[in-house]
Amino acid sequence: MPLKVGLVGCGAIGAEIAKAIDSGVVDAELIAVCDHNPQTALALIESLQHKTKKADLAELVRLSDVVVEAASQKAVPAVARAALAAGKRLMIMSVGALADMDLFREIKSLAKSHCSQVYIPSGAISGLDALKSARAGRIERVTLTTTKNPSGLRGAPYIMENRIDLDSLSGPTQIFSGSAIEAVRAFPANVNVAATLYLAAGEKEVLVKVFADPNIRVNRHEIEVEGDFGRFFTRVENVPSPRNPKTSYLAALSAISTLRSIVEPIKIGT
Template sequence: MLKIGIIGCGFIGGQICRAVDKGEVEAELYGLCDSSVVKALDLAASLNTCKPQYMEIEKLVRNVDLVVECASQAAVRFIVPEALKAGCDVMVLSVGALADKALREELFRLAKEHNCKLYFPSGAVVGIDGLNSASSAGISSVTLTTRKPPSGLKGAPFIVEHGIELEKIDTEIVVFEGPASEAVKAFPANVNVAATISLAGIGFERTKVKVIADPSLSRNVHEIAVEGDFGRFSARVENFPSPENPKTSYLAALSAISALKKMVNPFQIGT
């Protein structure tokens, strides 16, 4: 049975743990790690059948088959190389970290050297299957438009650096427009989906991102538009924000759970 370690015990990490605890994912939840020991212990205590241990990263990666990273972009730089060097497969949720070309190349090299797999769930968007298929031919353009309630952008580096007063926004406004390489740094907790789309499609520099603050919204909206040799398609999803963190869409957690199910199931559906 697949032995899993979770690093990051926030909303997504908690949802994954509960899915394993309920038997929705046939795997062993072996260990938890978080910058807050209390948070990790509280999550472990809330589970009914699984009894994961709290472990430091160095011990965790030596004892599991798969590390699930749901901590932060900053944490990816340390966590993922350590796991790969220990021979662990890794599921990366903070995909925006891979906008850094040097880090991306290092992780791909380590995965190959140590015969490991890197998994990137679809996250809070739909259409990744189509994008993967389209990339087998030629893609001319990929555009992601993200609309969020202003509160969902609170604390983003771009918002802070430009002194944007979110509470004063009373009508839809474009707060950012540029390549995915810049978007994932400007909004690290908001547009990890831009990184996933970039990896699946035409890269971080050619993927265009627009971020809109819309006070009329109660949901996080992501729209993808793709054109290429295959033709064109668009996909739109309206996500409920997680009750614990408005920057995170509930679908992001469900995507990680679905990816885990796909890994352990004997059959595969979709691209």
């Protein structure tokens, strides 16, 4: 029996996941989709060869083995509670929601008490394998430096609240520096990866810097980690999703790869 996947959020990442299942890249069945905009869900279904059904959250959870959240940080509490309370496995893309440590602990405890599992893909960054290994020892410092084109940062709460004029920039400009928890609230659709680093490092503080650069065409994430193991530095220059420039294509690929790892008998990497 193929793994039954229910998808919440039919945007840039959701559409790539659906396409990967539809084309057989992931050996699974897309059992249902939902989106708070019914037209978005219907358009995605229309684009698929193997049609699936549009469902509300309760029905989607009932039909699924794995529920994939690819919607928004705001969607995470309801999706996580519904999926885990029903004993279903859960993948979370809007990881920034888990910077709310009360929610994180509730999700962890729900997963444990219902013998379920929560998957947090690497998303748009590299280096989580080494960070997870490093965590077995002492980690000294974690830094994330994210640089995006203003088109990928527009509309973020931090930009609006501080009235940052992105159009006036002529070169790379640091617009934010703060903790992972501050960063995911300030840029909920830009630096979910900061929360992923924070959790992978064992709730170790992450210094997050965000740069806007009108001349950059990639979403760049640079990570530096120091600890007992030594030091590593990684840089990813991501192709932005054509449908949503805030989101890197690699984030969708990482969700697809995580789904594949659920169904593959051999697991490679930390």
